[in-house]
Amino acid sequence: MLRPGFLSVVSVLTFIGFPGGTTSLLRAEDAPETICTTTYRGSWRILTSANFRISTRSSKVPLDRLPAVCESLRTALQAVWLGTDHADTWRPRCDVVVHRTLTEYTRVLGIGAGNSVGCATIRMDDGRVVGRRIDLRLDGDSGMADALPHELAHVVLADRFRHRRIPPWADEGIGVLAESSAMQNTRAEALRRSCQRGHVFRTRDLLTLSRFPMPNYRDAFYGQSAHLIRFLMERSRSPSQVLDFIDDAMTHGYETALQKHYDIDGPDALDRISWTPDSLSGGLNSVTAGIDLTSFSVR
Numbered sequence: 001m002l003r004p005g006f007l008s009v010v011s012v013l014t015f016i017g018f019p020g021g022t023t024s025l026l027r028a029e030d031a032p033e034t035i036c037t038t039t040y041r042g043s044w045r046i047l048t049s050a051n052f053r054i055s056t057r058s059s060k061v062p063l064d065r066l067p068a069v070c071e072s073l074r075t076a077l078q079a080v081w082l083g084t085d086h087a088d089t090w091r092p093r094c095d096v097v098v099h100r101t102l103t104e105y106t107r108v109l110g111i112g113a114g115n116s117v118g119c120a121t122i123r124m125d126d127g128r129v130v131g132r133r134i135d136l137r138l139d140g141d142s143g144m145a146d147a148l149p150h151e152l153a154h155v156v157l158a159d160r161f162r163h164r165r166i167p168p169w170a171d172e173g174i175g176v177l178a179e180s181s182a183m184q185n186t187r188a189e190a191l192r193r194s195c196q197r198g199h200v201f202r203t204r205d206l207l208t209l210s211r212f213p214m215p216n217y218r219d220a221f222y223g224q225s226a227h228l229i230r231f232l233m234e235r236s237r238s239p240s241q242v243l244d245f246i247d248d249a250m251t252h253g254y255e256t257a258l259q260k261h262y263d264i265d266g267p268d269a270l271d272r273i274s275w276t277p278d279s280l281s282g283g284l285n286s287v288t289a290g291i292d293l294t295s296f297s298v299r
């Protein structure tokens with residue numbers, strides 16, 4: 001929980017812990033026209049739209065359409081997770097800093113961010129979001145096409161969880177659901193391999209995890225978190241019920257919240273229900289949330 005009047009800064013790194021992939025360039029032919037101004041400060045080009053301020057020194061890919069993509073993703077993510085309750089214009093705007101190389105990226109975020117492809121940083125003060133920032137790498141394995149919607153999901157969720165931090169499994173599970181279907185399938189495969197190595201969380205342990213796991217458990221962390229969010233969404237009236245469940249769980253505990261929202265007798269029962277042999281042997285890829293979040297992909 002964040003203490004009233006206490007400035008809290010939360011940075012969430014996104015790791016994609018498998019080799020391969022090709023650099024994806026942003027495509028936004030379908031994005032609506034967005035009013036955007038462009039200014040220059042030294043070698044930086046700064047594109048400003050209603051809710052975003054995008055900074056880059058890159059001439060590697062055309063980023064002129066990036067503000068429109070960001071605005072579209074924000075609208076879509078808010079519509080799914082927050083409804084119309086939190087659709088206010090973002091002030092401050094969300095900064096999106098596009099780094100050309102890993103060197104530039106880690107110069108800002110530190111060497112520990114070296115294996116990540118994106119980072120969302122939220123600053124909270126007394127229940128208000130006073131800072132929103134996303135750092136992205138152009139040279140990541142999957143480019144920005146998956147990292148951008150993933151990080152933006154974290155920023156959108158911060159408007160819903162202003163007084164206390166959403167648990168990591170829920171934050172990351174929802175972030176993964178904003179990625180392309182291809183990336184979600186890749187993560188599901190990585191989870192399956194992690195299970196074969198014996199690197200898998202009990203659901204009870206996943207729910208109470210307070211920090212990022214060691215690298216050999218990261219595939220399980222992302223894969224299981226996304227699987228659990230999908231599982232709950234399939235049993236919910238709407239995505240907002242999942243967030244209400246998370247809210248209740250932080251207040252009253254998972255035993256009470258699972259019983260109240262899903263008639264499930266606690267995390268161990270959830271473990272037995274959600275991790276059936278079928279779900280591990282091939283059902284993961286076919287688990288759908290019932291809402292086409294993959295259409296957010298800008299790949």
Ligand SMILES: [Zn+2]
Nearest residue numbers: 013014172175
């Ligand atoms: Zn994330």
